[in-house]
Amino acid sequence: MFEKEGMMIDEAPMTYVKKINSHEFLLGHGKPTLLSQVDIELTERCNNNCIHCCINLPEDDADAESREMSTDFVKGILTEIASQGCLTVRFTGGEPLLRSDFSEIYLFTRRLGMRVILFTNARLITPELAELFARIPLGNLIEVSVYGMTSESYDRVAGCVGAYGEFRRGVELLQHYQVPFFVKGPKLRFLQDEQEEFEAWAKTIPSMEHQPPGYSMNFELRSRRDDPLKNRTITKLRATPEESVAMLSRDPLALEEMVVFCSNFIGPPGDTLFDCGAGHGCCIDSYGHAQLCLPLRDPESVVNLHDVSLKSVLEEAFPVMRQIKATNPDYLRRCARCFLKGLCEQCPAKSWMEYGTLDTPVEYFCEVAHAKARFLGLLGADEMGWEVENWRERVERPARSVEG
Ligand code: SF4
Numbered sequence: 001m002f003e004k005e006g007m008m009i010d011e012a013p014m015t016y017v018k019k020i021n022s023h024e025f026l027l028g029h030g031k032p033t034l035l036s037q038v039d040i041e042l043t044e045r046c047n048n049n050c051i052h053c054c055i056n057l058p059e060d061d062a063d064a065e066s067r068e069m070s071t072d073f074v075k076g077i078l079t080e081i082a083s084q085g086c087l088t089v090r091f092t093g094g095e096p097l098l099r100s101d102f103s104e105i106y107l108f109t110r111r112l113g114m115r116v117i118l119f120t121n122a123r124l125i126t127p128e129l130a131e132l133f134a135r136i137p138l139g140n141l142i143e144v145s146v147y148g149m150t151s152e153s154y155d156r157v158a159g160c161v162g163a164y165g166e167f168r169r170g171v172e173l174l175q176h177y178q179v180p181f182f183v184k185g186p187k188l189r190f191l192q193d194e195q196e197e198f199e200a201w202a203k204t205i206p207s208m209e210h211q212p213p214g215y216s217m218n219f220e221l222r223s224r225r226d227d228p229l230k231n232r233t234i235t236k237l238r239a240t241p242e243e244s245v246a247m248l249s250r251d252p253l254a255l256e257e258m259v260v261f262c263s264n265f266i267g268p269p270g271d272t273l274f275d276c277g278a279g280h281g282c283c284i285d286s287y288g289h290a291q292l293c294l295p296l297r298d299p300e301s302v303v304n305l306h307d308v309s310l311k312s313v314l315e316e317a318f319p320v321m322r323q324i325k326a327t328n329p330d331y332l333r334r335c336a337r338c339f340l341k342g343l344c345e346q347c348p349a350k351s352w353m354e355y356g357t358l359d360t361p362v363e364y365f366c367e368v369a370h371a372k373a374r375f376l377g378l379l380g381a382d383e384m385g386w387e388v389e390n391w392r393e394r395v396e397r398p399a400r401s402v403e404g
């Protein structure tokens with residue numbers, strides 16, 4: 001019994017709004033949605049020129065800008081994905097706020113009822129934009145990339161003078177308007193001395209009270225295979241296998257997740273290349289091409305949405321692409337039989353970025369995965385992942401537990 005407007009009502013209050021996760025969402029007739037989240041890259045251009053970046057083009061690249069999706073085209077895609085039951089759109093880039101129509105696209109997305117995830121360096125946050133995010137919340141935390149805690153370090157990573165000041169102003173505006181955000185950053189050797197300060201600052205951000213900042217350290221090469229010089233720099237900036245293990249061991253939560261992951265999802269994939277989530281959802285690049293996943297830009301595996309509807313991409317093209325088998329003998333000898341596949345970042349996208357094929361084992365990711373597996377007690381010092389026959393036994397009882 002409960003009281004409402006002076007009357008005693010003899011029933012439990014009815015719940016009118018039920019919060020569910022996107023994978024639980026069913027369309028009419030109990031059909032699952034084709035899409036729970038879509039990633040839309042609004043531009044490859046960026047006002048930063050980060051030394052480790054796999055995608056950015058100069059902010060004033062007129063050719064890139066002229067080929068970008070028009071506002072109406074983006075709205076058409078948003079309408080189509082909403083009709084497919086999409087619940088969340090992630091806007092990324094480059095720097096998505098470089099688009100002068102960003103607010104219009106954002107409002108259109110929210111009016112369609114979809115939540116927004118925004119990846120940004122925060123340099124272009126204005127009072128108007130922060131106020132808009134406060135008034136019409138995204139439904140998720142904004143993810144702000146942080147490239148240093150001083151103007152010297154930040155501008156060195158971002159490759160431009162004055163970037164740090166603009167980033168600080170951007171996050172101050174978000175804080176002033178109480179817009180929740182999350183911070184993350186690259187783990188670079190010359191930023192090591194600032195790590196404590198970065199983490200202490202992150203703790204002061206109200207929306208990050210219960211979570212540490214995110215880090216990237218096993219950087220991807222240029223995803224358009226467009227800049228060999230920059231690739232050489234990125235290769236030097238990547239965490240070594242030893243540094244990757246050290247990072248893993250300092251984070252008990254990540255270690256715990258990895259141990260659980262190992263025991264649940266590890267095992268040889270055989271010759272199936274796409275045993276991941278690629279092609280189950282959809283990513284759209286700045287020029288209107290549907291991609292199986294965000295970094296996979298192999299021209300053979302993308303579909304131009306100016307010619308084909310998204311529905312047919314999801315129902316016809318992607319399922320066929322997901323059946324592609326590996327043929328590279330080295331892949332078949334190693335990755336196809338390797339029980340570390342779930343621990344390893346090797347995938348068709350990484351293979352394409354590094355070698356221009358979908359099925360070449362990436363030596364760097366292979367070394368990192370083996371170092372982590374040895375640290376977790378899944379492999380002996382001289383063993384290779386594809387040689388182990390009793391892998392099932394090992395993943396059920398990893399030698400290193402979280403306490404161990
Ligand atoms: S801010 Fe992001 S997209 Fe821009 S250059 Fe840096 S890493 Fe690349």
Ligand code: SF4
Binds near residue numbers: 340346386
């Ligand atoms: S660890 Fe090496 S062999 Fe195993 S899946 Fe990764 S790249 Fe392939």
